Amino acid sequence: MKRYSTLGLLKAGLSGHRDWPRAWRDPEPRSRYDIVVIGGGGHGLATAYYLARQHGIGSVAVLERGWIGGGNTGRNTTIVRSNYRQPQLQRLLEYSLKLWEGMTQELNYNVMFSQRGAVFLGHSDSDMTRLAERGDALRAHGIDAELMTRAEVARLIPVLDMSPDARFPVQGGLIQRRGGTARHDAVAWGYARAADALGVDIIQNCEVTGFSIRGGRVEGVETTRGTIGADRVGICVAGHSGQVAGLAGLKLPIESHLLQAFVSEPIKPMIDTVIMSQSIHCYISQSDKGEIVLGGDPDLYPTYSQRGVPMRLEEVASQAIALVPALSRLRMLRSWAGTTDMSFDGSPIIGDTPIEGLYLNGGWCYGGFKATPGSGRLFAHHLAGGEAHEIAAPFALDRFARGATIDETGAGPKAQDR
Amino acid sequence: MLRIACPYCGRRAQAEFVFERALDAILPLDETPVAAVEHLFARDNPKGWSWELWRHTAGCGAWLKLHRHTVTHQIAAVETLGASAQDAGE
Numbered sequence: 001m002k003r004y005s006t007l008g009l010l011k012a013g014l015s016g017h018r019d020w021p022r023a024w025r026d027p028e029p030r031s032r033y034d035i036v037v038i039g040g041g042g043h044g045l046a047t048a049y050y051l052a053r054q055h056g057i058g059s060v061a062v063l064e065r066g067w068i069g070g071g072n073t074g075r076n077t078t079i080v081r082s083n084y085r086q087p088q089l090q091r092l093l094e095y096s097l098k099l100w101e102g103m104t105q106e107l108n109y110n111v112m113f114s115q116r117g118a119v120f121l122g123h124s125d126s127d128m129t130r131l132a133e134r135g136d137a138l139r140a141h142g143i144d145a146e147l148m149t150r151a152e153v154a155r156l157i158p159v160l161d162m163s164p165d166a167r168f169p170v171q172g173g174l175i176q177r178r179g180g181t182a183r184h185d186a187v188a189w190g191y192a193r194a195a196d197a198l199g200v201d202i203i204q205n206c207e208v209t210g211f212s213i214r215g216g217r218v219e220g221v222e223t224t225r226g227t228i229g230a231d232r233v234g235i236c237v238a239g240h241s242g243q244v245a246g247l248a249g250l251k252l253p254i255e256s257h258l259l260q261a262f263v264s265e266p267i268k269p270m271i272d273t274v275i276m277s278q279s280i281h282c283y284i285s286q287s288d289k290g291e292i293v294l295g296g297d298p299d300l301y302p303t304y305s306q307r308g309v310p311m312r313l314e315e316v317a318s319q320a321i322a323l324v325p326a327l328s329r330l331r332m333l334r335s336w337a338g339t340t341d342m343s344f345d346g347s348p349i350i351g352d353t354p355i356e357g358l359y360l361n362g363g364w365c366y367g368g369f370k371a372t373p374g375s376g377r378l379f380a381h382h383l384a385g386g387e388a389h390e391i392a393a394p395f396a397l398d399r400f401a402r403g404a405t406i407d408e409t410g411a412g413p414k415a416q417d418r
Numbered sequence: 419m420l421r422i423a424c425p426y427c428g429r430r431a432q433a434e435f436v437f438e439r440a441l442d443a444i445l446p447l448d449e450t451p452v453a454a455v456e457h458l459f460a461r462d463n464p465k466g467w468s469w470e471l472w473r474h475t476a477g478c479g480a481w482l483k484l485h486r487h488t489v490t491h492q493i494a495a496v497e498t499l500g501a502s503a504q505d506a507g508e
Contacts, residue, residue, distance in 0.1 A: 243465050246463075251463075255440070302437070303491065304488050305488070309432060311419060311433045344458075400459040
């Protein structure tokens, strides 16, 4: 792998950037691998990278139906944070956040991870009580969290509506200063390049159409590019987990819903943190290109269409404008949607399936991007050794039957809307 | 946005309706524990035609059965439930 560096960039600039080598190969699939990972999104590519890097397993293929990073990895609002409430999720996402902090150096690829802070706004006494309680829980587990007064929030985000008749009056907030954003495409490309350099075959335009299963044990996968044998197979296709697991005869506690996001035309810097709210569902941040990035609730009904309903955009825009009135002057540039695995307790599913040698990493609802490195590394641990890592163990598929759900919102057995 | 033909109210915008659950997630009250867990949590989650339970929450309040395609969003049938099905026929 040709290492990227400032000097290399300068040298390549002198020759008009014409001689860059390709970042990863485009190999033909071999007839068998030790481990096959289905899904070339961030989670699948990270899994393959850590299999090679941490566990020394070079015979690994990543099979991607379309192009890598073309699903939810490239469709999220790029927010990274670990300030969840349930201790199992805190451990998982803090493990992940620590990997984010070293990712650019480790992969020799600039993922533009920007720890600009992630703020939950509180709009009422009860919001502030909930935020204080969450902050205490986070600090008790060694995760940074600071409760902010109204004046501190006003100083940090001067564009917020702090007038007496604000639609959503701001009483204060809770900030995780280590939270922030990253460039989502670069995460897929960085892991792909680093995994490829360690011998992983990344095979695009290769859709899995079935599994070879004998005596309750997986022996490989059928694909649009032929049969590929494998000792172990990992499913990393969040959005389509039910579809792919269905090819092996499994039914999962997952519904596929849709989450939209949209961006404005690019403007000068006006928001240098990530704005969220304890009461309303609207995220606001500004990309490095200058676009205001907005997201909110999922569409709340099953669909694989990757086309959202306009009423959700209207709702998110109205909330964003109420919080930051200056946004009303902006024109929206584009909107898009991703198909998300909505699990029935709002938490991911990582680990064994009833079929030996077949493992699942899905159910990420609309919060998978922030978990990309941790998810990949913990899933690689499971695929390599056949045993769950202790951080991933609570997220086993059988937790629903055991009554051990990890329910961040307390909504019960249905697709979570928040 | 979907336009859903409520048997009572006519064609209305999706904003008036709420998706409740897929019909394979209806839990009969006399299930054994194992079957109950299956019904509560496991889903076909079809990529294609699906039977679903919706409610016309911001309209007449009726519970409705929809036969809907989860990729094209085409709606092939909207049916009323139980006793209210007779009212719809009147």
